[in-house]
Amino acid sequence: MAQDNPDLHVLGLGAQDTLEFANEFVASGDLANSAITMVWDPNFASWRDYGIRSQPYWILYDDQGTEITSRPGAIDLGAVQAVLDA
Amino acid sequence: MRSPTRRAATAAFALALAATSCAGASSADTTSTATIGSAETEVAAPATTAPVNETVPAPDDSASTAPSTPETTTEPETATEPETTTEPETATTAAILQLPSVDVVSLATGEMADLNSFSRPGATLVWFWAPH
Numbered sequence A: 001m002a003q004d005n006p007d008l009h010v011l012g013l014g015a016q017d018t019l020e021f022a023n024e025f026v027a028s029g030d031l032a033n034s035a036i037t038m039v040w041d042p043n044f045a046s047w048r049d050y051g052i053r054s055q056p057y058w059i060l061y062d063d064q065g066t067e068i069t070s071r072p073g074a075i076d077l078g079a080v081q082a083v084l085d086a
Numbered sequence B: 001m002r003s004p005t006r007r008a009a010t011a012a013f014a015l016a017l018a019a020t021s022c023a024g025a026s027s028a029d030t031t032s033t034a035t036i037g038s039a040e041t042e043v044a045a046p047a048t049t050a051p052v053n054e055t056v057p058a059p060d061d062s063a064s065t066a067p068s069t070p071e072t073t074t075e076p077e078t079a080t081e082p083e084t085t086t087e088p089e090t091a092t093t094a095a096i097l098q099l100p101s102v103d104v105v106s107l108a109t110g111e112m113a114d115l116n117s118f119s120r121p122g123a124t125l126v127w128f129w130a131p132h
Helices: A019-028 A045-050 A077-085 B004-021 B027-044 B046-055 B059-065 B068-083 B087-091
Strands: A009-014 A037-040 A057-061 A067-072 B103-106 B112-114 B124-129
Touching: A019 A037, A045 B124, A057 A077, A067 A077
Parallel strands: A009 A037, A009 B124
Antiparallel strands: A037 B103, A057 A067, A057 B124, B103 B112
16 A cells, blocks of 8 residues: 555554564565565553553554554554545 | 128018017017017027927937936836745645654554644545454
């Protein structure tokens, strides 16, 4: 999705487990070669800041930094595309 | 001195002037003006000086004013220099999403960095994930 939409910046913000697991996750999903920026938070500070209590979870912001929608579960590609097309 | 014909001509011209300027004047007046008129005819010659006035509008005056007009044209050029306002460019900077300022590990480099440093212009999808 990120490769098909160069104007969309996808930031993968991981937490829980260990850094070793996080690196294995990225390698197994071939995410290192994707257009997704992958980071890992070792102490949950970012998740707490966002109020995230379950995963996966996603939040979509427009180009003005305004939150458009946020949902738990798999990413709704249709909803994301609708925002990009608007 | 003057020839008789010219003297007669000046006297006739003086009479003509007196007749046009004061039609009801007495003859004595006309004679007196005739003598005065002779003096005026000396000035009346200005008929010949009139062409001199015609030459006045010659381009010499325009040439003298011409240098002043270029000076005024150069001044506006300097006046246009202040139009170089670069401030609008700063207004074109895109809004960037503000992310929490917390330390995270970049899985591309393995280095710690502020999460906010990964913010980019444009629409952003933040995906929360866990390895397990």
